[in-house]
Amino acid sequence: MSTATHPTAAKSTGRFGAYGGRYVPETLMAALEELEQAYAEAQTDPAFHAELDSLLRDYAGRPTPLYFASRLTEQLGAAKIYLKREDLLHTGAHKINNCIGQGLLAKRMGKKRIIAETGAGQHGVATATVCALFGMECVVYMGEEDMRRQELNVYRMRLLGAEVRGVSSGSRTLKDAINEAMRDWVTNVRTTHYLLGSVLGAHPYPMMVRDFHRVISKEAREQILEKEGRLPNAVIACVGGGSNAIGAFYEFIPDKDVRLIGVEAGGRGAALGEHAARFQGGSPGVLQGTFSYVLQDDAGQIALTHSVSAGLDYASIGPEHAMLHDSGRAEYTSANDQAALDATVTLARTEGILPALESAHAVAECIRLAPTLSRHDILIINLSGRGDKDMGILSRELKLKGA
Amino acid sequence: MPIRFSTKPGLVIYLTAGDPDLPTTRAIALAAIDAGADVLELGVPFSDPLADGPIIQRASERAVQNGTKLSDVLALAADLRRERPHAGLVIFSYFNPVLRFGLERFCATAKEAGVDGVLITDMIVEEADEYLHQLHKHQLAPIFLAAPTSPDERLQRIAKVSQGFVYAISRTGITGTQQTLAKDAEELVKRLRKFTDLPIAVGFGVSNAEHVATIGEFANAAVVGSAIVSLIEQSTRDEAPTSIARFIKGLRQSVALAR
Numbered sequence: 001m002s003t004a005t006h007p008t009a010a011k012s013t014g015r016f017g018a019y020g021g022r023y024v025p026e027t028l029m030a031a032l033e034e035l036e037q038a039y040a041e042a043q044t045d046p047a048f049h050a051e052l053d054s055l056l057r058d059y060a061g062r063p064t065p066l067y068f069a070s071r072l073t074e075q076l077g078a079a080k081i082y083l084k085r086e087d088l089l090h091t092g093a094h095k096i097n098n099c100i101g102q103g104l105l106a107k108r109m110g111k112k113r114i115i116a117e118t119g120a121g122q123h124g125v126a127t128a129t130v131c132a133l134f135g136m137e138c139v140v141y142m143g144e145e146d147m148r149r150q151e152l153n154v155y156r157m158r159l160l161g162a163e164v165r166g167v168s169s170g171s172r173t174l175k176d177a178i179n180e181a182m183r184d185w186v187t188n189v190r191t192t193h194y195l196l197g198s199v200l201g202a203h204p205y206p207m208m209v210r211d212f213h214r215v216i217s218k219e220a221r222e223q224i225l226e227k228e229g230r231l232p233n234a235v236i237a238c239v240g241g242g243s244n245a246i247g248a249f250y251e252f253i254p255d256k257d258v259r260l261i262g263v264e265a266g267g268r269g270a271a272l273g274e275h276a277a278r279f280q281g282g283s284p285g286v287l288q289g290t291f292s293y294v295l296q297d298d299a300g301q302i303a304l305t306h307s308v309s310a311g312l313d314y315a316s317i318g319p320e321h322a323m324l325h326d327s328g329r330a331e332y333t334s335a336n337d338q339a340a341l342d343a344t345v346t347l348a349r350t351e352g353i354l355p356a357l358e359s360a361h362a363v364a365e366c367i368r369l370a371p372t373l374s375r376h377d378i379l380i381i382n383l384s385g386r387g388d389k390d391m392g393i394l395s396r397e398l399k400l401k402g403a
Numbered sequence: 404m405p406i407r408f409s410t411k412p413g414l415v416i417y418l419t420a421g422d423p424d425l426p427t428t429r430a431i432a433l434a435a436i437d438a439g440a441d442v443l444e445l446g447v448p449f450s451d452p453l454a455d456g457p458i459i460q461r462a463s464e465r466a467v468q469n470g471t472k473l474s475d476v477l478a479l480a481a482d483l484r485r486e487r488p489h490a491g492l493v494i495f496s497y498f499n500p501v502l503r504f505g506l507e508r509f510c511a512t513a514k515e516a517g518v519d520g521v522l523i524t525d526m527i528v529e530e531a532d533e534y535l536h537q538l539h540k541h542q543l544a545p546i547f548l549a550a551p552t553s554p555d556e557r558l559q560r561i562a563k564v565s566q567g568f569v570y571a572i573s574r575t576g577i578t579g580t581q582q583t584l585a586k587d588a589e590e591l592v593k594r595l596r597k598f599t600d601l602p603i604a605v606g607f608g609v610s611n612a613e614h615v616a617t618i619g620e621f622a623n624a625a626v627v628g629s630a631i632v633s634l635i636e637q638s639t640r641d642e643a644p645t646s647i648a649r650f651i652k653g654l655r656q657s658v659a660l661a662r
Contacts (some may be wrong), residue, residue, distance in 0.1 A: 013529065023498055023525040025454040027550035029557060029577055169460060170450065179453040186454065187576040191551060286499045286525065288453065299472040300503030301450040 009353035014203020017326060019319035023203040023286045026270045028182075031189045036204045038109050048104060055100050058332025059133070060090045062097075064213065065263045066223035066380070070351040076370040079233065079377035083353070084220045086384050093356065093385030094213060094244045097196060101212035103130035106193040113192040119146055119174035119179040119240065120311035120358060121153025122385055123197030127163035130195075138162040141180040142361065147174040153389050169305045174240075174314045199318030202289035206319050213247025220380055221251050228378060234259035234369070237382040238361040239332065240276070240311045242318035244384035249330060259331060262321060263365045265307030266336035272297065276305040278317045279325055285316075292319040308337035308397065309357035311385075314366050335364035341397055343367055344387060356385035357393065386396040406491040406519050406544060406567040408441045408602055412619035414654060415568075415604050417441040417495065417628030418635075419462035419527075420479055421448055421471025427640045432483055433642035435631075438651035441624065442491030442568075443483070444522065447476050449497040452457065454524045456579030458629040461636065473500045477512050484517030492544060493520040493567070510541040520544035520567040528560045535564060548572055549595055551587035562599035568624065571595060573607045580629045581608035584617055592622045614656045627654065 013036075014020045022032060042048040056062040064085045073081045074295050086094040106114060114136050118124030124140040131138035140157055144166045147154050157164050170176040178200075185194040199206040199213075217235070224232055235252055237245035239262040248262045267275030275281065278293040285294035287302055295303040295315040307313040324330035335343070340357055343364035348354045355363055371380060387394065407413075416435045422430050432443055448466035450458055452459060473496065477561065480492050494513055501509050501523065521543050526534060528547060538545045544567030549558055562569060571592055574585035588605050595603055605618045608627025618625040631647060638646045 021528060021530055023530060024527065025524055025550070026527060026557075026561070027572060029527055029550070030552040030554060086591040169464075175451065179451055183456070183577045189575055285502055286497075287451065289525070294499070296499070296503065298503070299474075300500035301467055302499070365491045378425050 010377070014207060016206070016320040017323035019290070019292050019322040020203060020206055021291050022289060023291065024202045024289045025186055027186050028189060028202070031185070032202055032204070034109065035105070036081065038105055038346035039204055039208050042105060042108060052082065052101055053103055056097065056215065060100060061088060061098045063219045064088050066220055066227065066331035068227070069351050075350055076367060078375055079370045079379050081366060081370060081375035082224065082378065082380045083383045084216060084380055086216060086244065086382060087353070087355065087386035089360065091122070091129050092124070092388060093122040094216060094247060095123045096129065097215060097247070098197065098209050098212040098243065099123070099126040099130040099195060100194045102193070102398040103134050103136070106136065106195070107134060109193065111191060111193040114186065114195050115139045115141070115181050115184050115192055116195045116197060117141045117174065117177035118197065119177065119313060120309065120356065121150040121157070122148065122311065122356070122388060123162070124162070125153050125156050125160070127197070128157040128196050129402070131162060132160045139184065140164050140169055140183070141177040143167045143174060143177050145171040146174065146177070147187045149393050150310055150389055151392060173305070175288070175302065182288065196245040199246050199320060200241045200288065200290060200316065206290065207333060209243055210246045210250060210320060212397045213243050216382060217249060217251035220248065224378065224380065230378070231258050232256050232378040232380045233373065234261055235380045235382065236261045236263065236362045236365050238263045238312060238358050238384060239317060239321060240314050240358060242321045243367040244382055246318060246320055248382035249324070253329060260324070260329065261365060262330055262332040263361045264332060265309060265312035265361060266285070266334035266339070267306040268337050272302045274306050275334065276307045276313050276315070278315070279332040280334060284322070287316040290316070290319050292316050292322040293325070308393065309361065311356070312361065333365060335361040339364040344394065345398070353383070354387035355383055356387050357390045359384045406442055408624050412615060412622060413441040413602065413604070413624035414439060414615070414651065415442040415444060415606070415624055415626040416631055416651065417444040417626060418444055419446040419448055419459060419466055419475040419632055421466030421469060422632070422635060423465060423640055424469055425471060425475055426481060426574070427643055429479060429482060430644040431635065431647050433486060433491050434648040435651055436487045436490045437575065439655045440490070440555040440651060442493055444493045444495040444626070445480055447473050447494065447500050449498035449500060452497065454577055456577040456629060458580070458633045459578050462632045473504050473509070477516050480513070480518050481516035492518050493522055494518055495522045496524070498523050506537050510537040510543055513543055514541040518543060520546045522546040522548070522570060524548070528564055531564065546570055549591060551575055551591050555594060556560040558595050559598045562595060562601070565599070565601060568602040568604045569595060569599060570626065571603050571605045571622065573605050573609065576607065578607055578629050580610040580633065584608065584614045588618070589621045599634050612654050
C-alpha cells in the first residue's frame, strides 16, 4: 500500500494489506494469543458452530429478512431498494451476532468477567444481554457524552444487570470508552475477557468480529438471488468502526460487479473535529492496537470527532476497510448529520421503519444514489439497527428543525 | 552515552515532557539528574495514553493542551545532553506520534540529539522489525517492556532484542502509585534473568524509598514515574525542581541507610 508509511513486520499477524497488526502493551499479549488460540480451536469444533447457530436462530432471530422497500423505491423513482433487516434482531441491532460469538468463546476460555466499550449503547446492550444469558459479570465503559445522548440504553444495560461506568476523559465518547476498557483489561487480564464491539483493536479482533458478522452478507446474497435471480448493483452500509459494513460486504467481495459503499459520518462540517470521515480527513496511524486510517493532527495526536450518531463517532476505522479503500474494492463516502436526520424521517414515513441514526447514514446515501440509477438496478442497504434508542436525540433535533 | 547504573539499584526517573510546560520540565530534569537519577525517561505526551493511570493521563493532557510535540521533546533532549553529558536519556512514547513524525527521521533526530534509547509502550517484538532496523542503524538502544503475564518464550524474545536495559512491569495494570510492591515483580525478574545479562529495571507503582530498596534486592534499577508526576502536579512551577530533587535524594537516602 503506497499510502501507508508503516513498515510491515515479517512476524506481524492479523494484517490486511499493510493495515492491522498488534500495537498493545506487552501485558495484553498473552491474552491476545490465548484468544487467538481459543478462536482457532472453536472454528474447527462443530459443537461451537452448532451452539452459535442455534443461538443466532432461536435467541437472536436469524435469519433476518431482506425486505423490498417498495414505497421508498417508488418515491426515489429508480433503483429497487432492499433493506437487510438487522434492526429486527434481538436487542435491536447487528451487534448481537458478535456478542453471542465472543460470549461463547469467553465460556470456552473459562472467563467469567466480561468488559466492553460502547458508543451508541447497542454493543453495550448486546453484551449485557449475552452476559445475562450466560450468567457472567458485565462491566460496560461508556463516554459520559454518549451516556447523555443514549440514556435509554444506559438504563437497559443496568436493567440487564450490567455495571455501566461513565468515562469522563477526552471527548467522553467511544474512543475514550475503549481506552478505559483497555486499562481495565490490562489490570484484570487474567480473569477478564474484553468483548470488543467492532472490527477494531489488535489481532485477532478485526478478523474474529468480521467472521461473526459475515452471516449478514451470506444471508443477503442468498436472499437476493432467490428474490431477484441476480446480485445487487451495490451494497450500502454505514461505517463507524465498521463491523456491520464488513459483515454486509464480506461475501460480496469476490463479486466484482457488486459495488460496496461504506458511509462515514460527515458530521457538521469538513474541518478536523467536526466529523468522523476517516477516509476524507484521516491518514494512516496507530490507534488502540491497530494500524489504519486515523483522524489526527500533525503531531500525531488523535483528533476529536463529531457525529449526531454516537455509534459512528470514532477517530479510526477497521483495518480491513483501510485495505478495501486503498485497493478500490470498496468505496467510501459520507453523509452529514442533517442528511441522516432527513433520511430517518423519510424511511419512517415511507416504510414505517425507524432506523438507528447510524444506519440512517446508509439510507441517506441510498437516497442520494438511487435516483442516478435505472429501474433495473438493485440496491441493498444494511439496516444495522433500529432507532428506538435515538428518541431523545430525534425529538430534540427534529423539533429544532420544525419537523 | 551508554545507559549505565552507577549504584544499586539505579534510578530511572520518568517525566511527562511539557507538564506543566517545557521550561519547567527542563529545570526538573536537570535537578533530577543532579539529585541522582541515572536515566531520564522523557515521556512524549499523547492524546490517548491507554497504558497510563489517571496521574500520567492528566499530565499528558496538560502537555498536549499546551502544544508539546515530539519535536519539542527531541529538542529538550538535545539541550539536556549538552548540559549533562553523562546522564542516560530515553524517549518514552506511544507509537503514533513517532509514526507521524516518521520513524527514520525520528531515529536520526534522536541520535543527533544525543538520546541513548527508545521505549514505545505499544510496540511488541513481533511488530518491531523495521523499528529495530532503524534504531540499530542510528545506534539507539531499543528498550522493551516485559510483563508478569509474558510467558517465558516471549521473555526470551524480549531479552534478545533489548539493549540498555529491560523494563520489567511490576504488576498487571496501568501506571500509577500504590502502597505495596506486587509480588509479581520479583518472580518476573527471576524469569527474565534466565535470558539476559542486561540490567533489569522494575517499574509501575514504584512510589517510595522502601519500594526502591526492595527492588534493589532483586533487580538493577527502579523506575519512578507517577509518584514524580504527581509531585509535579502538586507543586508550583518554581518549587517543582527543588521538591523533585528532594524526593529523589530521599529515595537514595534510604537506599544508603538500608545498606
